[in-house]
Amino acid sequence: MRGVRPVADETGMALVETLLIAIVLIVPVMAALGVLSDLHRGALAASAAAREAGFEAARSGSAEQANLAVDAAVQVAFFDHGIDARSANVRWTGAPGLPRGGVIEVEVAYPVEVLQLPFVGSMSEPRVWVNARHVARIDPYMSRE
């Protein structure tokens, strides 16, 4: 037979080789599952933070109070989900003076680090940004001091 050379002296066990390959494959799979879980948790935390922040901002008497209330609400919501809120981006908009009957829109974005290595932690890049948006209406009959 030309071009085909019999292989000599090969030994091994298919089972052992399969197990080795399986273990090598399972590590990235487990890492990917961890990232998916973080994405899920980040989405829940971001939506809760946006909702809480909108709720608080809509009950604030001024833009300064709303700023403080939004920051506090976002921090608590992320903390409850076991996430550090410092990496989250929060933005809220509302009509000047926060008039009664107006709306306040809150957007929260949270980055989930995709590359997370065991015993090393997460890398700064690449990231997947999870966004949440909530629109709250200011009570038209709200009393203010």
Next chain:
Amino acid sequence: MLSEPERGSAPLETVFAIAFLLLLVLGAIEVVWALYGRNVLISSAHEGARAALELGRSSSDAVTIATRSIEQSAGALVDELDVGVSTETVGGRSLVRVEVSGVLTPRGPVPMPIPVRTAATVSRSATPDGR
């Protein structure tokens, strides 16, 4: 030169290999269920606390809503579910804290009960009557 005859049964080894791979895949799915259940517990605690904070609602509403949320989203994954609510007024703000605990029992090849305890706190300005 031809190789020496190798001893072993290819079908038998294949069966073992497939069984092991299946165990790994099902185990991975089990881990996913556990992570999902944990996230649901955390989020449900927040839902309950948010609900209890609305005017006209009480602590029992928090328990009802958190429990319902967990049962609808991950009822088959959580055993020994316990929802506790505490309310207090601090510095002119009403605080509602919902604590949820349970044992995650994700379905899979390896029995893996995971105790989970989580809490959520929300607040708002207290009403004049202190609620």
